[in-house]
Amino acid sequence: MLIFLLILALLVIAIVQELDRRNEVTEPPSGKCPGCDFTVDADWLLCPRCKELLRTTCVCGKHLPVFYRHCVVCGAPRSVRDWR
Numbered sequence: 001m002l003i004f005l006l007i008l009a010l011l012v013i014a015i016v017q018e019l020d021r022r023n024e025v026t027e028p029p030s031g032k033c034p035g036c037d038f039t040v041d042a043d044w045l046l047c048p049r050c051k052e053l054l055r056t057t058c059v060c061g062k063h064l065p066v067f068y069r070h071c072v073v074c075g076a077p078r079s080v081r082d083w084r
């Protein structure tokens, strides 16, 4: 019975770690403006401080905030450098 509980506990830990890993993959709702380091929301088009464009188009056609490291649709890696 004790071994069964131990296995169950390990299983729960494994599931929690898996969920944590998925949270890391999720793109942030806000990030830094590439122009002035002002904190901007993912749905903003322009930086309110320096008027830097905060959205670009991925190779798949999806409009994404500049601080997303990967496209949320096709998974393509992105960098601020690529599209400036």
Ligand SMILES: [Zn+2]
Residues within 6 Å of the ligand: 033, 034, 035, 036, 037, 038, 047, 048, 049, 050, 051, 052
């Ligand atoms: Zn800015």
Ligand SMILES: [Zn+2]
Residues within 6 Å of the ligand: 058, 059, 060, 061, 062, 071, 072, 073, 074, 075, 076
């Ligand atoms: Zn894409």
